[in-house]
Each structure stands twice: as structure tokens, then as C-alpha cells.
Amino acid sequence: MKILKTLLVTAAISTALMANMAHAENKKIALVVKALGIGFFEAANKGAQEAAKELGDVEIIYTGPTTTTAEGQIEVINALIAQKVDAIAVSANDTDALVPALKKAQDRGIKVISWDSGVAKDGRALHLNPSSSPLIGNMIIKLAADNLPEGGDVAVLSATATSTNQNVWIEEMTKVLPNYKGINVVATVYGDDLADKSYRETQGLIQKYPNLKAIIAPTSVGIVAAAQAVTDAGKIGQINVTGLGLPSEMAAHVKSGASKSFAIWNPIDLGYSAAMLSYDLINGAEAKPGAELKMGRMGTLKLDDNNEGAMADPFIYDASNVEEFAKIF
Amino acid sequence: MISVEQTARYVPDRLKSPAARWVKSWESLLIVVALAIFITNSFASPYFLDPWNLSDASFNFTEKALIAFAMALVIISGEIDLSVAAIIALTSTAMGYAAQAGFDTPMLVAIGLATGLGCGAINGLLVTGLGLPSIVVTIGTMSLFRGTSFIILGDQAFTSYPASFAYFGQGYVWWVFSFELALFVVAAIVYGLLLHKTNFGRAVYAIGNNATAALFSGIRVGRIKFILFLLTGLMAGMASICLTSRLGSTRPSIALGWELEVVTMVVLGGVNILGGSGSIPGVVLAALIMGMVTFGFGLLNVPGIVMSIFIGLLLILVIALPIVYGRLSRRWARSAA
Numbered sequence: 001m002k003i004l005k006t007l008l009v010t011a012a013i014s015t016a017l018m019a020n021m022a023h024a025e026n027k028k029i030a031l032v033v034k035a036l037g038i039g040f041f042e043a044a045n046k047g048a049q050e051a052a053k054e055l056g057d058v059e060i061i062y063t064g065p066t067t068t069t070a071e072g073q074i075e076v077i078n079a080l081i082a083q084k085v086d087a088i089a090v091s092a093n094d095t096d097a098l099v100p101a102l103k104k105a106q107d108r109g110i111k112v113i114s115w116d117s118g119v120a121k122d123g124r125a126l127h128l129n130p131s132s133s134p135l136i137g138n139m140i141i142k143l144a145a146d147n148l149p150e151g152g153d154v155a156v157l158s159a160t161a162t163s164t165n166q167n168v169w170i171e172e173m174t175k176v177l178p179n180y181k182g183i184n185v186v187a188t189v190y191g192d193d194l195a196d197k198s199y200r201e202t203q204g205l206i207q208k209y210p211n212l213k214a215i216i217a218p219t220s221v222g223i224v225a226a227a228q229a230v231t232d233a234g235k236i237g238q239i240n241v242t243g244l245g246l247p248s249e250m251a252a253h254v255k256s257g258a259s260k261s262f263a264i265w266n267p268i269d270l271g272y273s274a275a276m277l278s279y280d281l282i283n284g285a286e287a288k289p290g291a292e293l294k295m296g297r298m299g300t301l302k303l304d305d306n307n308e309g310a311m312a313d314p315f316i317y318d319a320s321n322v323e324e325f326a327k328i329f
Numbered sequence: 330m331i332s333v334e335q336t337a338r339y340v341p342d343r344l345k346s347p348a349a350r351w352v353k354s355w356e357s358l359l360i361v362v363a364l365a366i367f368i369t370n371s372f373a374s375p376y377f378l379d380p381w382n383l384s385d386a387s388f389n390f391t392e393k394a395l396i397a398f399a400m401a402l403v404i405i406s407g408e409i410d411l412s413v414a415a416i417i418a419l420t421s422t423a424m425g426y427a428a429q430a431g432f433d434t435p436m437l438v439a440i441g442l443a444t445g446l447g448c449g450a451i452n453g454l455l456v457t458g459l460g461l462p463s464i465v466v467t468i469g470t471m472s473l474f475r476g477t478s479f480i481i482l483g484d485q486a487f488t489s490y491p492a493s494f495a496y497f498g499q500g501y502v503w504w505v506f507s508f509e510l511a512l513f514v515v516a517a518i519v520y521g522l523l524l525h526k527t528n529f530g531r532a533v534y535a536i537g538n539n540a541t542a543a544l545f546s547g548i549r550v551g552r553i554k555f556i557l558f559l560l561t562g563l564m565a566g567m568a569s570i571c572l573t574s575r576l577g578s579t580r581p582s583i584a585l586g587w588e589l590e591v592v593t594m595v596v597l598g599g600v601n602i603l604g605g606s607g608s609i610p611g612v613v614l615a616a617l618i619m620g621m622v623t624f625g626f627g628l629l630n631v632p633g634i635v636m637s638i639f640i641g642l643l644l645i646l647v648i649a650l651p652i653v654y655g656r657l658s659r660r661w662a663r664s665a666a
Contacts, residue, residue, distance in 0.1 A: 036632050036633060036634065037634070061630050063630050063632070064633070065633050066632075066633035066634050066636075066637055067585070067586065069582065069585050069586070070576060070580070070582075070583075071572075071576075071583075071584065071585075071587075072633065074388075074575075074576075075389055075623060075624075075627060076627060076633075078385045078386065078388065078389070078624070078627070079386075079624060079627025079628050079630075080627075081382075081385065082376045082377075082379065082382035082385060082386070082624075082627075082628060083374075083376050083628055083630075084376065094486070094576075094578070094580055094582075095486070096486050096488045096576070096577065096578035096580075097486075097576035097577070097578050097580065097583075099577060099578075100495070100498075100499055100575060100576065100577050104385075120488075
């Protein structure tokens, strides 16, 4: 009885595999994520599947470890090497620890790219950043300016004074500020990425600058706290809170009108682009500084000296789409 | 008057033959399971039966198995060490720190083994010196060791290892046989001999079955337990050298959650979690089974969570089977008599 069962199971599995083998001519692109079961990555998979559909001869293998560990990702990568996939596109749990395993993959003829969270240069052909500092800097001021046709005072609520990312973005924003006529940045305050401190700093801004029209918070903690402070002060409609935030946390504030729009990368586009770039490399495109690689509907990716490239402007979320994305991340 | 109903008790008139005992042993059950998984995997994926692929897959279990051998002895003696993964982290941090300071490979290995031994000594002293329960002590030192490496490293990583250091985790002794696989085989033999062929090994069983009786039989219970914690620390240090070398870098989150995988391996190998029984061949088979399941499922791109569920079911199954079988056979024997 037991033997019979085992045989049946084996037979079933082998038949299932035979069926898979029929599509053996398909290019296999593995989308390796930090861990399975995270909305952001499920959305990226959706994008990769879209790319596969568009390309036709591509099969996406969506996989990753159960917990966000480098060791788990290495086990997954070893299994992918053994399957002789054509490309691996990985969002890494560890910049350095994956390098030996990915080097081995490259030695065996597998194209490797990293996206979202990068791998050190030796371990991949290229890295796909969701956006770039100049693009983000421009986007956050644009979001404020778009709702202020007559100009006005805006303030920045940042993370900590030493946060590298935020400082670079604010610097880039200052560079493009002259392009936005009539917009005055009156102050930059720091909420230290703490909800209560960000809330109090926002209250301070509201009291100090009665003509304040917008608050830009390029941090997901700050933007929520600022929107809450504006709501509590009864300033909805008078002060627009914008910046970088997560749809799931911002959906309510967009609905109430405290925030007209905000931005963050779109995981669907990111997965789509990662699959497209992998396909380019499989088909012989070379990843070298200055090269421009095709990403289907997302345009082209231009590589810098580190073989890194920025996908696009941060994606804008407003009342029309925030509900849909709030379910994802 | 109390009337006691007398039931016929089944008393065998002779012991079962060694062959019959072997057939019904845990190890033979594991061999069957291992073979079944091996055959299923070979049918399920065309990539499974490839020497290089199998060699790559062996890295899934070799490091954990190194610790599992020492852990098996600790558990047989009735104790447990949950700090092993944290020892890996601290050892790796110590080696990374030394590598940054410019030390070369032999020195790094020495530092790695010494740090592992040191951690094991702390555990051993707390358990045997102060008489604290090992589960509490090692949960404490688990946070202590990993916490220390978090303080040293923060969100940074040590990556400046010398090129020759890569041999332990990426080098091959001969053809597809990696250094780690060779180390696994050697460690299996050493621990097999230690547990099954020496006085020390007999003492470990004695302590696990009844520590008080062992003490009154002249076994130095405290000293032997201390040595067992030292060995676990040493093996964790050894595993840390292999893992660090394989990753080529150190982060404080290295080997996170491995203590449970090691304990799973030991229990799956037939070691009684309450102490007193178990064998090294069983642990070897359990390591092979866990490695093959992880790799086989990986080849089929089965999500990791399904893998964990499968390992969990396997664990319950192999533990339940002999018990269920024992009950049934007793019932049959009774009804036959």
C-alpha cells in the first residue's frame, strides 16, 4: 500500500515535470527576493510576469528564502545554479555575503543582476536602482509645486541631520529649486525618523510660518507624522503634506486631503524592468559603463561607472491609485 | 477484599536477533527515508543527479552538521546549547576584526577556534559551576554573544578577509569533494568513535539516563558536561570559520536561527531530546536528509515555507512512527498470546 502510494506520487511528480520540460526552450529568469510573502516583492513578481508575457519566450521563477537571511538566499541561488537558469535577478539580503555564490553563478554562464537592494560589484553585471538622487530631489519639490501654481512657502521635514539619503535628496532639491518660480523653502527641520518628534516639529512649523502652503517630508515616518499633525491642527486644504511615503500608511491621509499626492518607487515597474534587463543580458547585451539597456515600456537604463543605473522618476500616488497600491505595500 | 484482575503478561523467551533489532532501529528507518527522498528527487528533477550540483548542495548542511555532532552529545547528556548560532556570529566578528587588523589565515583560524572555545567555556562554567539549567543559560548567552557582535559591527560588515581564507568554505580537497564535506566526514568519524567506542561516550549516556546514579558510580558529571559545552563551542567556532569563509564577509545577523535547525537535525537523527539515547550515524543521516530535502525542493522552486512545513512533518512523522509501531506490535503480540 505504502509502496504503491510512493510510486503514484513519484509518477505524478515526474509527469508534472515532463510537462514542464516541454517548454524547455524558454529562457529561465529567476527573480530572487529578500523573503517570500512580502507585498512589495509579490508586486515586483507581478511586474516580472508582465514582462515575461510581453517577451513571450521567458519563464519567470519567483523564489526566495523564508526569512531575510543571506544564508537562505545562497541556498536558493545554489539550487538555481543547479537548474541552469539563464539569469538571476536578486534583491540581496546582504551586499557582500552573496558575492561568492553569485560569482559561481556567473562562472557557469548565468547572467546576474541586482535590483532594489544591491550586491557588491564583483557579484553582478549591473544594479538597477529604483530611482536616483537627482530624480528624487526633483520629484519632491515638483510634488509641492504642482499644487501651488501661485507659489508660496514650503518647509522640509527630514529624518536626522546626519541621514545620508535625505541630505543628498534635499541637496539635489535645492539645486533644481530655481526651476520652480515662486516656491520658497523657508525651513528644514529634523524629526529623526521618530513619529512623536516629527509630529512636534511639524506643529512648530505650523505655528512659526502662518503662510506655510506645503510640507515636504522625504521620509516614510515623517510624512505620516506631518499629515497627522496637519490634520489635528485643522489645516487640511491649507497645508499640503507631500514627499516620500508608503501607500499603505498614507492612504487614509490622501483620502482626508491632508496629502494630495506623494511618491515612492513602483514595485511592479521595478520587477518588470529587472526581468527586461535580464533578458537583454541573456541576448548578448553587455553591461559596461555608459551602456544603455532596453527596459520595454520603462525606456532605457543608462549605466554609470559602477554599472549602476536608475530606473525612473519615483512613481506618484494620489487619490486615483493609492487604494490599489495600499493593498500591496 | 480487593480483587486484582490478573492479565497475562507477554514475556519473550529470547531476545530478538541483532539483525531483527537493526531492521527495526531508528537508523534503518532514516536510511529508508533518505533513500526515498533521494530516489524521488532523482525522478523529480533532471538536475539532481549531477556530481557538481550535489557537491554544491552539501553546503546546505555541512556547517550545521558539524555543530550537530557536538550538540548530539550535549543533548544525550541531558543538557542543551541554544547559543551555537550566536557563537558563530561572535566568532565570525572576532575573525573579521582580526582580519581587518591585518592578521593572516592561520592566525584567523586560531582566533576563530579560540573564540568558540571561550564561548563554550562560559556556557560550561555557568551550567556546571553555578548549576544553572542549560536552557536558561544558553538563551541568555545567545543574546549576549550576538548582542556583542551587533555592538561591534552595527550595520557594518567585515569584508577584508585574505584570499587564502576562502579555502575553508570554497575550496575542494579532491574533485567535487569540498573541504567542508571532508571536514564533515572526519568530524562524523571522530564523534562516532568518541560517543560509541570510548569510556567518555559511555559516561555521556550514563549522565543522560541518570545523572545522580552516574555521579555515585564515580563519573565526574560536572567535568564531562563542561567538556561537552567546550566541544560545542569549538564546533561552532569551526562552523563559523567555514561559513565566514564561504560568505567572504561577516555581518552580525550571520547564521540567524541556526540553533533550531541544529537541534532539529539532532532530534531527527533519533537523539532523545530528554537525554540518554541517540547515535552519531543517526545524526549523519538526518543531516543528509535535511540537506537533500532543502536542495530537492529548491530545484523544484518550492517556496521555502513549504520546505519548513515538510521538515516539521518529517520530524513529527519519524518520531511518531516508532511509537505507533511499538504500540501496535504490543497489541498484536498480546492478541496473539
